[in-house]
Amino acid sequence: MRVMVFVKNNDVSDKDFVPTPEVLESMKAMGMFNDELRAAGILIDCDGLKPSAHGKRVAFDGESRTVIDGPFPHSRELVAGFWLWEVKDMEEAVAWVKRCPNPMPQASEIEIRPIYEMDDLR
Template sequence: MRVMIFVKATEDSEKGFVRTPQTDAMMEAMGRFNDELIAAGVLLDGDGLKPSSAAKRVAFDGASRTVIDGPFDNPRDLVAGFWLWEVKDMEEAVAWVKRCPNPMFGPSEIEIRPIYEAADLQG
């Protein structure tokens, strides 16, 4: 099964990446974790996202389209990064996330969402 792993944003991540010894150590730990995911055949893709100040949203209403410039409110409702994994089941995905280094300097959350497969959409 494929799952999308969302690293939720924080107030700090919305400030943008600043290189410090602390961020270097975090990136090294995350790199080692990514290497484990690759070695296990789990990691399909993943990356960090720039803060929402660099983002745009397009709001749809019928034929109308409205572009909304970032930054966006409620950082904890935003995504700071993602992985796409291939795992045998949700339990395996949870087990991998529990092994992940904390992706932020304080409290943080990671969300796991299963991806629809073709079989899920067939009647």
Template sequence: MRVMVLVKATEDSEKGFLPTPEAKEAMGRFNDELRNAGILLDADGLKPSSQGKRLAFDGSRRTVIDGPFAETRELVAGFWLWEVKDMDEAVAWVKRCPNPMPGPSEIEIRPLYEMADWQ
């Protein structure tokens, strides 16, 4: 099963604060573990929402909304794409993850649709 593992944004990530060298090193080791286990398909961090855009759709109309966006805790600061046996395995790996932010943070796990889901 493929899952998208979403690192939720914080006030610090939205201000563009970069992780400390120690935090980058710890996350690098964790990513190496994921890669060595054959789980990691892709991963990356996202710049603050102030550098982003949203497009609102209403029928044929498209409206461009410039960042930053409100509700920081609902934004995504980074992601992994993993191939795991099941949700329990994904949860077990996230529990091993170093805290991705300097303070309190959240990580969300969402399964991707597979071809079998559409039949």
């Protein structure tokens, strides 16, 4: 099964990148974790996202489209980065996330969501 693994945003991650020694050490640990995922054949893709100030939203209302410039409120509801994994089941995904280094310099959350497959839609 494929899952999307979201690193949830926080007040720190929704600011522009500042390469402090602590951040660089955290990135190194995350890079080693990504290497483990690749070696296990689980990692399909991954990346970090720029802060919401660099983003845009498009709101749909019937035929109308409205562009909303970032930054967006409720930063804890936003996504700071993602992985796309191929795992046996949700339990395997949870086990891998538990091994992950903390992606933030303070408390953080990672969300795991299964991706619809064609068989799910029949």
